[in-house]
Every structure is written in structure tokens, then in C-alpha cells.
Amino acid sequence: MNINPEFIIAAFKSALSYIHVTLLLTLAVVAIGLVFGIFVAALRTYRIPVVSHAADAFVVAFKAIPINLILVVASILFVTHFASIAKFLHLTVTVRDVSRVYVGIFALSLPAIAHMSEYIRGSLLSVEKGQYEAGYTVGLTFFQTFRRIVFPQMMLVFVPSLTGIVIALMKATSLVILIGVVDVLNGALKYANLYFSYFEAYLAAALVYWGLSAGIEFLGKALEKKIGKYRSEAA
Template identity: 40%
Template sequence: MNFNTAHFYESFLYGIKYFPNTLRLVFIPLAIGLTLGTVIALARVYKVPVLCKLLGIFVTVYQGVPIVVALMIYNLVFMLKFNDLAGFLHIKTKAADVDNIWVGIFALSLTAVCSISEAIRGALLSIDKGQDEAGYSVGLTKVQTIRRIIIPQMIPAAIPTLINHVVGLIKASSVVMAIGIIEIVAGATIPSSRTYSFFEGYVAAAVIYWAFTIMIEYLAKVLRRHTGRFRRNPYD
């Protein structure tokens, strides 16, 4: 099998063209996951009555649902029920007017919320309980203790696991092509329908993902170095 560099280059350019869609599919769910995941993790670690159990059940159950299955369910619900809901709310927007990338973002966001909440919960549990008591002893409220003492120490502990989840989110973003969203993989293989060079198309997509992942890992290294000063090394 011969590797056609011209077809590879064309596929690479098409993949780059749709790279912004992948960025949206990664960073919007990541922002939502970090925000809601932190709230869920704090509620579970600090045992907020009722809420901690409900959130624990939700995370456990949802993590057992494959992302492709969830994506298909949300897409079907969107197509079948959006117009009815819009009519009930007297909204003139129809399902055909909405970019279905938002269905993919919704599905990936829920996945990110669950996985990131578990990563943050693990990081919170790794912090000595004496840190809470130290905060209370100097007159800080629970919220002030969490914000000023716990979270700054939690961040460097959570970063390695969070980066794994970000990389997983980058990979998971490719499944949205199942509902017709064009991202890196779908974009890179567009020329293949004309040139039949599917091998070059998938290699081009792999190269783009590889470069994207390398960039994320580099930024994580910089962030780890910056936040490491907040976590005391017991061997210092």
C-alpha cells in the first residue's frame, strides 16, 4: 500500500478547517465539567444532606452509560421533542434551525461533569482533614476554608487525573460524527470520498489529535509547576 502525501496534505487541511468544532466540543464541556464537577465533588465530600446521596447515585449510574448510547438518545429526543417544547414555550426556533453540535456538547458535558467530579473528589479526599480544622481554628468559615485553603491544595493534586480526562474528552469528541457533526475525523476524511484515500485521511486526523494532545500536556505541565507551590511537600 502506497502512502499518497498529496492526499494526506489535503486531508490534513480539511481536518484543520474543522478543528474549531473540536475545540468547542472539548472546551465548553470542560468548562461545564470543571464548574459543576467541583460543586458535585464538594457536596459529596462534605456530605451535604440528601444532595450528596442523589448526586452519588447520578454519577454512578451515568458513568455506566456509553457516550455513544447517550449521544444517540439525546439526538433522538432533540429531533422528536424540540419543536413541541418550542411551541409550548412560544419560541419560533425550530429543530432544523439549531446546530446539532449543541447536542454533542450536551452529551459530552454530562460525561465531563461525572468524570471530573470523581477526579476532584479524589483530590479533595487526599487532603489532610487537619487543614479544615486549622482553618476553623483561625476563625475562617467553612466556605472561606474551602476557598482559601482546600481548593488551592486540591488543584495540583487533581491536575494529573484531570489531564487524563481532558485527553479522554478530546478522543470522545470524535464520536459526534455519528450524528452528523463534522469535526477533525469527519473533516479529514471528506476528501477520501473523492480520492478513496481513507488511510491518509485517518492518519491526518491522528496527527492533528496527537499535536493537540501534546499541546494540552505541555500546558498542564506549566500549570502543575505554577500551582505546585500551593501544596506542601511533606518531605521538604
């Protein structure tokens, strides 16, 4: 097999030109997954009447449904119902005025919330019930106890696994081509059909993903080190 170094460079540059799309999708999905994941995990952990069952159903559903299916369904619903929703809200924008990137963020956030909540729930369950009782005995409310005592301890468990979650979500963003959004992978493949140099394109995309993953790993290790320092000081 003949490998064309020039096309690897060209595909690499093309992939880099779309790196902002991958980063936007990743950061937005991680942020939404964390915020709503904490909420869903709290509902399921503390068994809030009625809504905890809805949270259970949400997690089971979006852990089971493939991400590519969620993306396609979200795109279809977006195209078919956007006009009626915009009319109801008295908006003058059309479906053409809204970037499909937002559809991708919405669709990817659903499974992200489900998976993130499971990790957070495991971290919450790692904190002994005696920690809550200790907070109550010194006059703290439930929310004060959670914020000052429980949350710092659950983060000691959750943060080490956060790096893997972020990398997994970053790789999942490559599926957005299904709804017409071009990211790093599909940017590298942009000219592969013209020159039939698929290997070089995939290699270039792999190099970009490797660089992004290395950066995430570095930040994750730094955060773990900071959390570890907190653990040592607490001990």
C-alpha cells in the same frame, strides 16, 4: 500498500478546517465538567442529605453508559421534543435553527461531569480533616475555609491529572459524527470514500490530534510547574 502523499496533505487541510469545532466542543465540555463536577464532588464528599444520593446515582449511571449511546439518545430527544419545549417557552425557533454542536456539548458534558467529579472528589479527600479544623479555630466559616485553605491544596492533587482528562475528552469529541456534526476526524475522512484512501485520511487526522495533544500537554506542564512553585513556596 501505496501511500498517496498528496491525499495526506488534502485530508490534513480538510481536518484543519474543522479544528474549531473540536476545540469548541472540548473547551465547552471541559468548562461544564469542571463547574458541575466540583458541585457533584462536593455533594458526595460532604454527604449532603438526600442530594448526595442523587449525585451518587448520576455518577454511577453516566460512568457506565457508553458515550455514543448518550449522544444518540440526546439527539433523538432533541429532535422529538424540541418543538414542544420551544412552544412552551414561546420561542419562534425550530429544530433546524439550532446547531447540533450544542446537542453534542450537552451529551458529552454528562459523562464529563461524572468522570471529572470523581477526580475532584479524590482531590478533596486528599486534604486532611485537620485543615478544616485549623480554619475553624481562627474564626473562618466553612466556605471561607474551603476557599482559602482546602481548595488550593486540592488543586495541587487535581491539576496533574487534568491534562489527561482534557485529552481524553478531546478524543471523545470524534463521536459527534453520530449526530451529524463534522469534527477533525470526520473532516479528514470527508473525501476518503471518493478515493478509497482511508489510511491517508486517518494518518492526517492522527497528526492533527497529535498536535492538539502536544499543545494541551504543554499547557498542562506549565500549569503543573506553576502549582509546583506554589507548593515549594508554601513548604
